[in-house]
Amino acid sequence: MATILIVEDEVDICNLIRAQLEAEGHTVFQAFDGLTALKIVDERRPQLVVLDWMLPGMDGLSVCRRLRQNYLMPIIMLTARTEEIDRVLGLEVGADDYISKPFSIREVLARVRAMLRRVELDSRSLLTSSTASSGDRMPTSGIPAYEDTPSADSP
Template identity: 55%
Template sequence: MLVVEDEPTIADSVAARLRAEGFAVDVAADGPSAVDRFHEGQPDLVVLDVMLPGFDGLEVCRRIQVDRPVPVLMLTARGDETDLLVGLAVGADDYLTKPFSMRELAARVHVLLRRVERLTAVPTPARQLGDIEINFAERRVRRAGAEVHLTPIEFDLLVHLAGRPRTVLPRERLLAEVWGWADGAGTRTVDSHVKALRRKLGADLIRTVHGVGYALEVPS
């Protein structure tokens, strides 16, 4: 696991809590070293601050997701919803606004890892939906034979929708089952990731039911 935070007190506290949870933890304090540590250590999850020296956490997230999709929990002192949506758009899976409790951070980390484990344990190796092929074991998606790069959360959302094609799933249910958020807050997070899936896989893929949620339409 990689913790990227330029404030030593916060970095040490986060690393100590995650080590107490049983994780091996590496720490980086700026954007360039974070990308280097990611390539060297191949972590299963990244805890990533937005404001960093060198280049910011959004750029770090963009670079590491291109190399190898991995769950990212973003830490931010900003309350602006636009900044949070940008973070989700470049591949972050979840976020915490400072100040936060170490107990909540550890809980979010466990939720992200359980979600990945659950979806990679799907017994069916692949599924074909029209011209879209979802390879569960490799976590790869192809449309019309061409590979499409998805972030971890985009892949998980697609898998969840594909498990119930043409069935309308409420935003609150998607938040609970894909993100593990039980309070139903943050439905704009779902909207942002649906928009990303449409951009990458086609506007015809996901149908909006206004005031309710989304349904996956099987492509012809």
């Protein structure tokens, strides 16, 4: 199963999500502030992050921006900010999904499963599409020739 980081300053919410994800077999880490979240991501490399927006210290939006500078893992924003502009901003900054509080734990779990399924399918398709077998022709148009190597177009 997956390694998941929950970044949520409300302990009860964090524990609820953690218990449900662990019941599904996932390894779950928790952070209650943004700076701790960044440290855990660097150390544990989770496959998915569930991220609250309103956190002490560094807010979730800033955490999301920082994560997107170096990591590709899916980020699900889970926040009390419910306005359309908040949802749009969260997604534009780098969140892959956005869930408003109050939330249904069943919906959170379904979205986590869907996101992990998508990541698994993407990684499988990358493996199969990037594996060339001997004899496959590789497209060369648009690849510049080195000056000391004659190109097909040179006399």
